[in-house]
Amino acid sequence: MTRNALPLLFGVAVLLLWQAAVVGFDIPRILLPAPTEIFAALIADPSTLFADLNQTFFHSTLIGLGIGCASGFGAALLVDRSPFLRRGFVPLASLAGALPIVGIAPIAVMWFGFDWPSKAAVVAALTFFPSFVHTVAGLESVGALERDLMVSLAASRGQMLRKLQLPASLPFLFAALKVNSVLALTGAVVAEFFGTPTVGMGFRIATEAARMNIDRVWAMIFVVALCGSGSYAIIALAERRLAYRS
Amino acid sequence: MSDTTVEARGLDLVFGDVAALSEIDLTVARGDFVSLIGPSGCGKTSLLRVVADLAQPTGGTILVNGTTPHAARLARAYGYVFQAPALLPWRTVERNVTLPLEIIGLPKDERRARACQQLESVGLAAFARKFPWQLSGGMQQRASIARALSLQPSLLLMDEPFGALDEITRDGLNLRLLRLWEATNLTVLFVTHSIEEAAFLSSRIVVMSARPGRIVEVIESDLPRGRDLDIRDDASFHALAHRVRTALRAGHSYG
Amino acid sequence: MKESRALPIAVALAILLLLWYAAAVALNWTQANGDLLATMSLAKPLLPAPHQIAVEFWNSTAGQRIDSKRSLIFHAAVTASSMLAGFALGVAIGLLLAILLVHVRVLDRALLPWIVASQTVPILALAPMIVVVFGAAGLTGLVPKAVISAYLSFFPVVIGVAKGLRAPDRLQLDLLHTYDAGRRRVFTVLRWPSAMRFLFPSLKVAIAAATVGAIVAELPTGAESGLGARLLAGSYYGQTLQIWAALAMASLLAASGVGAVVLLERLVIRARGGRL
Known part of the structure; x- marks a missing residue:
């Protein structure tokens, strides 16, 4: 417990100091609202909050994340069959992962409309590459001895995959999921900066910022942060239950 | 079935321009405990891998249980123990x-x-x-x-299985393996770089030399069955170990 | 065994290019009234063919004066300046924090969980607010954009370098202890050289993130220059060619950034006899 106490104490101290500074020095609210004001803004309009959450997190983010991870995984399984293709596609995919893919958001709007499907498409494109690269690395991570073992047992390709390669790549799949959960949320929020129906967390942040309602912006950022850390925590928990020690 | 488990004639294995195996003639009879010993790079592991169909020879013929290594592997005719446990x-x-x-x-x-x-x-x-x-x-x-x-399986292939273990643990495992072999009609092909281990375990010891990997001498053990670790203090054991050492020296295995 | 990667990459690229053309034909089919050639020469195609993007890219770079608002080079330079300023700032802060974390125990235990947790927070969502807040404080233009890029690029550096500075094992630390080496000496001869292996991957992530940050930061400002502004303008007017050309330039910018880091890494590797 003492291990958690120190960072907790630090967090509380920052909050208190923040509140005291904003009130004490009378900092303009447009620069920095007090934590209490942010909290008030957070609970002021729950129906809008839930609509935004539903749109951006439960539709754009999660559906896009699902599509991106699954297709990256599938593509990796295909490429794993040919060392030649693997050597060609993996460097390209790693490079693509470093490119500003969110920029396709306006294209996605033209293809899938203003509503959440276009955001989910951006999220899927963003999460595809980490999923692909990590899965390929995982399938390749099997040691030479273990591979020889399966060959000596005359195991079929499917058995090699199911009993050796997939279990061995579990840590890699979780790493991809962790990276992607944050990436997906960012992508869904940012894609809304390029145009959206009048709902969504990214839309809310952009419009409230333009209206100088900084307390509402902070409240929404708090919600986004909660979604991000929440999904990360769930994945980390699942990993601890499923992962093995070596 | 025939009495030979492994039969190799004029076996060659070339990696690029390195001759890992050259002109290997080897017969392993059913129920034999055969050790392959030699300096590193003498091709003893390669020979084991050829038997297991994990490597393909570039020349010569080899039969395992009277069939090709490939057919033997598909028939799961052998069990393979690697240098490391390789447990999942x-x-x-x-x-x-x-x-x-x-x-x-x-x-x-x-x-x-x-x-x-x-x-x-x-x-x-x-x-x-x-x-x-x-x-x-x-x-x-x-x-x-x-x-x-x-x-x-009727054949057990072991590639320096105890090489990474400390000597005390290794002694215990050697004895256990020997008892296991005596209690069954298993044929064992055992790769090692320890003279003592080879002398203690084997019914026959195949001494190999490096570059190219070839067989220098095949030594029949005259130690009795049912031996235990104390035999290593006997004169017969020392004589056997000496013969292995002499053969290794003849193959220029030292320095 | 090191096999050449040039041929597989070329084949993979060719496959992607073919797929792209096929997709372009399929997507533009109705708009081109079923005319195969027309699918690849529409003015506002749903998906432009690769060669159309290349032509547009050429026209808006080589075909324009560099200071023209229609020149992609002009827009790329605007984005690159906030990206590089942000990257430099972010790396400096990241290095400083990492060094502090490794040397001050209390800071490490109090701060690190928050730094790790903050990695799970989509920092880019802050972009509109940072722009507004800085605007209210009288700072516009380069500064807020660079701050957003810096914000994005400092995280990977802190985490990576802190890990690298802790990479030396007990034996190596004990060895220096027997020499009675001080903290500063341990840092210069052991910790910093060990951190190199972790620094470069962090820098690659950081510069890629800085590029995205610089582009996204241009969106809420209603900026008229920069690649992000160019993307936004293209989407307003349905100019798909303009969007794709801007995307190509943005990718080129990010890839050059990563390429520069790789080059630096190669130099360090060469100086160390081929290994990091």
């Missing part, structure tokens, strides 16, 4: 031993019964539910031997 870390010890049985599609009850029996024979019955990382290095290697034996 996400499976318990028991489920590591049942892995080969899953691959051939045995029903679950029979898998468990056979695994239980094999773990008993290597003295690991109490550790069936443990994970590999909870076992010592020696115990892990015993588990991997149980895995190799789970298919009840």
Whole structure:
């Protein structure tokens, strides 16, 4: 417990100091609202909050994340069959992962409309590459001895995959999921900066910022942060239950 | 079936411009315990891999159980024990031993019964539910031997299985392996770089030299069956070890 | 065994290019009234063919004066300046924090969980607010954009370098202890050289993130220059060619950034006899 106490104490101290500074020095609210004001803004309009959450997190983010991870995984399984293709596609995919893919958001709007499907498409494109690269690395991570073992047992390709390669790549799949959960949320929020129906967390942040309602912006950022850390925590928990020690 | 388990004639194996094996003639009779010994790079592991169909010879012929190594592998005629335990870390010890049985599609009850029996024979019955990382290095290697034996093969291929273990653990495992071999009609092909280990275990010792990898001499052991670790203090043991050392020297294996 | 990667990459690229053309034909089919050639020469195609993007890219770079608002080079330079300023700032802060974390125990225990947790927070969502807040404080233009890029690029550096500075094992630290080496000496001869292996991957992530940050930061400002502004303008007017050309330039910018880091890494590797 003492291990958690120190960072907790630090967090509380920052909050208190923040509140005291904003009130004490009378900092303009447009620069920095007090934590209490942010909290008030957070609970002021729950129906809008839930609509935004539903749109951006439960539709754009999660559906896009699902599509991106699954297709990256599938593509990796295909490429794993040919060392030649693997050597060609993996460097390209790693490079693509470093490119500003969110920029396709306006294209996605033209293809899938203003509503959440276009955001989910951006999220899927963003999460595809980490999923692909990590899965390929995982399938390749099997040691030479273990591979020889399966060959000596005359195991079929499917058995090699199911009993050796997939279990061995579990840590890699979780790493991809962790990276992607944050990436997906960012992508869904940012894609809304390029145009959206009048709902969504990214839309809310952009419009409230333009209206100088900084307390509402902070409240929404708090919600986004909660979604991000929440999904990360769930994945980390699942990993601890499923992962093995070596 | 014939009395020969492995029959190699004029076997060559070339990697690029390195001759890993050259003109290997070797006959392993059923029930033999044959050790391959030589300096590193003499091709002893390569020879084992050719027998196991994990490497393809570039010349010569080889028969395993009277068929090609490929057919023998598909028939699961041998069990292979690697330099390292190579246990799958996400499976318990028991489920590591049942892995080969899953691959051939045995029903679950029979898998468990056979695994239980094999773990008993290597003295690991109490550790069936443990994970590999909870076992010592020696115990892990015993588990991997149980895995190799789970298919009840007639031939056991072992590639320096105890090379990474400390000498005390290794002595214990050597004795265990010897008892196991004596109690069954298993044929063992055993790669080692320890003269003492080869002399203690084998019924025949194949001495190899490096660059190119070839057989220098095949030494028949005159030590009795049912020997135990004390035999290593006997004059007969020293004489045998001396013959191996002399053969190694003849193959320019020292320095 | 090191096999050449040039041929597989070329084949993979060719496959992607073919797929792209096929997709372009399929997507533009109705708009081109079923005319195969027309699918690849529409003015506002749903998906432009690769060669159309290349032509547009050429026209808006080589075909324009560099200071023209229609020149992609002009827009790329605007984005690159906030990206590089942000990257430099972010790396400096990241290095400083990492060094502090490794040397001050209390800071490490109090701060690190928050730094790790903050990695799970989509920092880019802050972009509109940072722009507004800085605007209210009288700072516009380069500064807020660079701050957003810096914010994005400092995280990977802190985490990576802190890990690298802790990479030396007990034996190496004990060895220096037997020499009675001080903290500063341990840092210069052991910790910093060990951190190199972790620094470069962090820098690659950081510069890629800085590029995305610089582009996204241009969106809420209603900026008229920069690649992000160019993307936004293209989407307003349905100019798909303009969007794709801007995307190509943005990718080129990010890839050059990563390429520069790789080059630096190669130099360090060469100086160390081929290994990091």
